[in-house]
Amino acid sequence: MPRYPAPPVFRTPADFRAHLRGLGASFDLDDSIxxxxxxxxxxxxxLRSGRTIGNRWCVLPMEGWDCLPNGAPGENTRRRWLRFATGGAKLLFGCEACAVMESGRSNTRQMTITEETAPALAALLADCRRAHAEKFGTADDLLVGLQLTHSGRYSHPHDDAKLEPVTAYSNPLLDNKFGCSAANVVTDAEIPGIVAAFGRAAALAQKCGFDFVDVKCAHGYLAYEFLGAIERPGPYGGSFENRTRFFRECVAAVRAAAPGLEVATRFSLFDMIPFEKGPDGIGRPMSIPGVAGPGAYPYAFGGDGTGLAADPELREPIAFLRLCRDLGIELVCTTIASPYYAPHAQRPAYFPVSDGYLAPEDPMTGVDRQIRAVAKAKAAMPEIACVSAGLTALQEYLPHVAQRLVREGLADFAGYGRMVLSYPDLPSDSLRGIPLEKCKICRTFGDCTTAPRHGIVSGCYPLDPAYRTSPAAPLVRACKFKA
Ligand SMILES: Cc1cc2nc3c(=O)[nH]c(=O)nc-3n(C[C@H](O)[C@H](O)[C@H](O)COP(=O)(O)O)c2cc1C
Known part of the structure; x- marks a missing residue:
C-alpha cells in the first residue's frame, strides 16, 4: 500500500518545500502566515459591478445531505451555513449544491429551491449576514451566492439507493460504472423544461437576497456532461458551440428571470477518465478493451485525449472561460474532474473514501494539478476572477500556499472546502495572526464523503464534536470498517 508523507511530517515550510520540489510540483509556499x-x-x-469582496478567502460549496424532505435547510444545514458565514471568508461561493427541480436532486435530502422552500432559505441567508456583521462589524463586503444544479447522471430524487440518471450522452465507461444506458440520455425535447427550471430557481434566489447564482458546470453533473457530449447528435452535441448550448441557455434563462442578478459558475477546468479500484486496492484508470481506456478516452472535456490530464493545455476550457466573459460572468470557482469517478484528483486525500481506492499518486501531485490548472486559466483570462480549490490536503500549510497563490496572481481567491467543515475559522484566525488550532486541521480522512455515500448526513466526524458525538458517528465508522 502506498504511503505518502503528509504535511505534518515536514516540520518547517522549508522542509515541505523540499518535498514539493522532489515531486516536481509547480507551486511554492510562504515561510510564515x-x-x-x-x-x-x-x-x-x-468586482466590475462595483461590489467589493472584503478579502481573498472563499468558502467552497459544501453540501451536507441534510435538508428536509422538501429541500428546505435542516438544523445541520443551518449550523453549517452559519459556520461558513462566521469563519472570516468574505466570499461564500454557492454555499452548497441546490437542485433546480426534483428530477435533478442528487439525494432525497438535497437542498431544492421552490416557492415552498424559498422563505426558509431567505431566513437562513439573513441570519448568515447578521452573524457575519456581528462578528466582523459589517456584512457589506460579504458576497453570498447559491449554487444551482441538476445532478444529471447522479440523480437520486426518490430513493438514495436508486439512481435515476439523466445523462447528456452515452459514455461507455460511465454507463458501465453506474449502470446507465442510452435510455437515460435526456432528449432534446426535454431540455427546455430543465433550462426553465434554472430560470425559476434564479428568480427565487434573487427574491431570497442572494448576491449571485452559480450555474454549476462541474463534477460530471448535467451541464458539465454536455461539454463532453462529442458523440451526441443534434444541437446539444458535437461541436464546442453545441456542447456549450445547454450552459448558455441556462445562463440566458437566469438573466431573463432574474434581471440584475450576478451569474457565476463552478467549473471543472478539465475532466478525467473514470478510475476504479485495482486488484492491489490502488486506483487505476478504467478501460473497456477496444472501446475506451487510457490513451484513447475522447470524452474528457479539456483533456489531452488520454483522460489522464497530466498537464492539459486547456484549449477548450479557456474558450469556455472566454464564453463566460462574453456572457457577463466574472466569478469562476475552479475545480477539476468529478468526485464520483476521479476522487483522488478532485479532492486530493491521504485516506481513501469508502467507495474509492488508495491514492495512485502523492496527494500533493493532485493539489499541484489543480493549482497548475487555475494558474493557466487565470493567465489566459485575466479578466475572470478565479477561485482555486483542492487545497485542503495541504493541512497546516494551506494558508502558506494560499497566500502565495494570491500574491503571485495565480488565483484571485483561495477556496477551502473540507477544511471549512473542521476548521471554519481558519481565515479569521490566520488573518488575526493567531496560531492555527492543530486539533481542527482537516487530515483528509474522507468521512465527510464516506457518510453520504451510505445515506448518512455529511460532516466532520473525526474533528467536529457535534458530529463526533452524534448517533451517526458509529455508523460512519462501521461503513469505513466494512470498506
Ligand atoms: C462533503 C463534501 C461536499 C461537497 N459539496 C459540494 C457542493 O455542494 N458543490 C460543489 O461544487 N462542490 C462540492 N464539494 C467539492 C468541494 O467544493 C471542493 O471542490 C473539494 O472538497 C476540494 O477542495 P478542498 O481540498 O478544499 O476540500 C464537496 C466536497 C465534499 C468533501
Missing part, C-alpha cells in the same frame, strides 16, 4: 493587513489574503477585491 501573514496577518492582515499585510497578507495578500486580506486584500479586498473589487
Amino acid at each position: 501573514l496577518p492582515a493587513p499585510s497578507s495578500p489574503l486580506a486584500q479586498p477585491f473589487k
Whole structure:
C-alpha cells in the first residue's frame, strides 16, 4: 500500500518545500502566515459591478445531505451555513449544491429551491449576514451566492439507493460504472423544461437576497456532461458551440428571470477518465478493451485525449472561460474532474473514501494539478476572477500556499472546502495572526464523503464534536470498517 508523507511530517515550510520540489510540483509556499493587513489574503477585491469582496478567502460549496424532505435547510444545514458565514471568508461561493427541480436532486435530502422552500432559505441567508456583521462589524463586503444544479447522471430524487440518471450522452465507461444506458440520455425535447427550471430557481434566489447564482458546470453533473457530449447528435452535441448550448441557455434563462442578478459558475477546468479500484486496492484508470481506456478516452472535456490530464493545455476550457466573459460572468470557482469517478484528483486525500481506492499518486501531485490548472486559466483570462480549490490536503500549510497563490496572481481567491467543515475559522484566525488550532486541521480522512455515500448526513466526524458525538458517528465508522 502506498504511503505518502503528509504535511505534518515536514516540520518547517522549508522542509515541505523540499518535498514539493522532489515531486516536481509547480507551486511554492510562504515561510510564515501573514496577518492582515499585510497578507495578500486580506486584500479586498473589487468586482466590475462595483461590489467589493472584503478579502481573498472563499468558502467552497459544501453540501451536507441534510435538508428536509422538501429541500428546505435542516438544523445541520443551518449550523453549517452559519459556520461558513462566521469563519472570516468574505466570499461564500454557492454555499452548497441546490437542485433546480426534483428530477435533478442528487439525494432525497438535497437542498431544492421552490416557492415552498424559498422563505426558509431567505431566513437562513439573513441570519448568515447578521452573524457575519456581528462578528466582523459589517456584512457589506460579504458576497453570498447559491449554487444551482441538476445532478444529471447522479440523480437520486426518490430513493438514495436508486439512481435515476439523466445523462447528456452515452459514455461507455460511465454507463458501465453506474449502470446507465442510452435510455437515460435526456432528449432534446426535454431540455427546455430543465433550462426553465434554472430560470425559476434564479428568480427565487434573487427574491431570497442572494448576491449571485452559480450555474454549476462541474463534477460530471448535467451541464458539465454536455461539454463532453462529442458523440451526441443534434444541437446539444458535437461541436464546442453545441456542447456549450445547454450552459448558455441556462445562463440566458437566469438573466431573463432574474434581471440584475450576478451569474457565476463552478467549473471543472478539465475532466478525467473514470478510475476504479485495482486488484492491489490502488486506483487505476478504467478501460473497456477496444472501446475506451487510457490513451484513447475522447470524452474528457479539456483533456489531452488520454483522460489522464497530466498537464492539459486547456484549449477548450479557456474558450469556455472566454464564453463566460462574453456572457457577463466574472466569478469562476475552479475545480477539476468529478468526485464520483476521479476522487483522488478532485479532492486530493491521504485516506481513501469508502467507495474509492488508495491514492495512485502523492496527494500533493493532485493539489499541484489543480493549482497548475487555475494558474493557466487565470493567465489566459485575466479578466475572470478565479477561485482555486483542492487545497485542503495541504493541512497546516494551506494558508502558506494560499497566500502565495494570491500574491503571485495565480488565483484571485483561495477556496477551502473540507477544511471549512473542521476548521471554519481558519481565515479569521490566520488573518488575526493567531496560531492555527492543530486539533481542527482537516487530515483528509474522507468521512465527510464516506457518510453520504451510505445515506448518512455529511460532516466532520473525526474533528467536529457535534458530529463526533452524534448517533451517526458509529455508523460512519462501521461503513469505513466494512470498506
Ligand atoms: C462533503 C463534501 C461536499 C461537497 N459539496 C459540494 C457542493 O455542494 N458543490 C460543489 O461544487 N462542490 C462540492 N464539494 C467539492 C468541494 O467544493 C471542493 O471542490 C473539494 O472538497 C476540494 O477542495 P478542498 O481540498 O478544499 O476540500 C464537496 C466536497 C465534499 C468533501
